[in-house]
Amino acid sequence: MDGMVMEDEDDCPELVPIDTQPGPPAEQIPVTIITGYLGAGKTTLLNYILTEQHNKRIAVILNEFGEGSALEKSLAVSQAGELYEEWLELRNGCLCCSVKDNGLKAIENLMEKKGKFDYILLETTGLADPGAVASMFWVDAELGSEIYLDGIVTVIDAKYGLQQLTEEKADRLVNEAARQIALADLTIINKVDLVNEEELIEVRDVVRSINGLAKILETQRSRVDLSEVLDLHCFDKNAGVDLAEKLQLVKSTKPHLDKSILTVTFEVAGDLSEDALNVFIQDLLWEKMFKNKEGQPMTVIRLKGIVSFAGKAHQVMLQGVHELYELNETPQLWEENQRINRLVFIGRNLDKDHLQEQFMSTVVQGAERNQPEGILSS
Numbered sequence: 001m002d003g004m005v006m007e008d009e010d011d012c013p014e015l016v017p018i019d020t021q022p023g024p025p026a027e028q029i030p031v032t033i034i035t036g037y038l039g040a041g042k043t044t045l046l047n048y049i050l051t052e053q054h055n056k057r058i059a060v061i062l063n064e065f066g067e068g069s070a071l072e073k074s075l076a077v078s079q080a081g082e083l084y085e086e087w088l089e090l091r092n093g094c095l096c097c098s099v100k101d102n103g104l105k106a107i108e109n110l111m112e113k114k115g116k117f118d119y120i121l122l123e124t125t126g127l128a129d130p131g132a133v134a135s136m137f138w139v140d141a142e143l144g145s146e147i148y149l150d151g152i153v154t155v156i157d158a159k160y161g162l163q164q165l166t167e168e169k170a171d172r173l174v175n176e177a178a179r180q181i182a183l184a185d186l187t188i189i190n191k192v193d194l195v196n197e198e199e200l201i202e203v204r205d206v207v208r209s210i211n212g213l214a215k216i217l218e219t220q221r222s223r224v225d226l227s228e229v230l231d232l233h234c235f236d237k238n239a240g241v242d243l244a245e246k247l248q249l250v251k252s253t254k255p256h257l258d259k260s261i262l263t264v265t266f267e268v269a270g271d272l273s274e275d276a277l278n279v280f281i282q283d284l285l286w287e288k289m290f291k292n293k294e295g296q297p298m299t300v301i302r303l304k305g306i307v308s309f310a311g312k313a314h315q316v317m318l319q320g321v322h323e324l325y326e327l328n329e330t331p332q333l334w335e336e337n338q339r340i341n342r343l344v345f346i347g348r349n350l351d352k353d354h355l356q357e358q359f360m361s362t363v364v365q366g367a368e369r370n371q372p373e374g375i376l377s378s
């Protein structure tokens, strides 16, 4: 248990046991990923945070990782009004591995030269898939990096967001704007000055229909309460208590605009077999074995949950970003006879009934089981 699991590909690290310390050590530096479609207000948000926040040394990274095939990319880091540039070498065109090796190294080099930052804000370009960038920081924290992923913030243009979300995509491609919303821990609907109340409600409904879990803020010029954006600890197992509460409020959504991406959530009482759960998740995320009624494979972009393992007194937090997932014991103890697994899946072609049916097969049955099993609600 307590480990990062990833697909076993040649260039990628293998299953790595991690320490069982609760939460990131104090000296680790949080990185918040700021994503969102072209022109939504990401840079405006960065600048706002930089001007509002005076007691943190914040480094800003502008990410071009996801784009082009150039062999070198610059990593611009600005701090206290000064701009530094580091060059990244992209090996063999494999962005995932190059970014992982060099992106973090560049940041760490920079810290050696310029002194430690307290916080890193990373703006992805509007068309990038922030999932790849998020995975890199997430994995690296497990490998003992100085940097950990705090949260994924997606900025949405109140005026053009809907249009961006409905842009036709070639058959198998996911609309990037929708994917960015699906990945978010927090969404910010910006430019509220440009729309009327009705239009705003429409955008809000669509955002909610894609991601039923992320909090939604509404802003003008990306002016937010910084405490709602920074230090969210979304990937931290100590956030398990908050997550457990939040999951109780999440509702499954109906497709709204972008037909394919939505949120599915359910609760199942009882204890799970850890092995069976791993098989279920891997079949879902890696093998894409589960199909909807139209025969299309279910694709999960983001996954969160609190689960109960047979024989474990503590709650276990489940987190997934694309094909990476993690199970971590939280400090939270189960109350007797209150062991309820709560899961939230955000992705395409999700069929709730089928997913829940498959999940039920991970519940420990018969003599092994020490809790009553059954569906509580949905």
Ligand SMILES: Nc1nc2c(ncn2[C@@H]2O[C@H](COP(=O)(O)OP(=O)(O)OP(=O)(O)O)[C@@H](O)[C@H]2O)c(=O)[nH]1
Pocket (backbone or CB within 6 Å): 036, 037, 038, 039, 040, 041, 042, 043, 044, 045, 125, 126, 190, 191, 192, 193, 194, 219, 220, 221, 222
């Ligand atoms: N009317 C209005 N304009 C805004 C608001 N927020 C940002 N803008 C403007 O929208 C434009 C795009 O803002 P940016 O912050 O550069 O957006 P971005 O997401 O960083 O854009 P790219 O990096 O190009 O994808 C700029 O001209 C901003 O001044 C807002 O709340 N209302």
Ligand SMILES: [Zn+2]
Pocket (backbone or CB within 6 Å): 042, 043, 044, 123
């Ligand atoms: Zn920008």
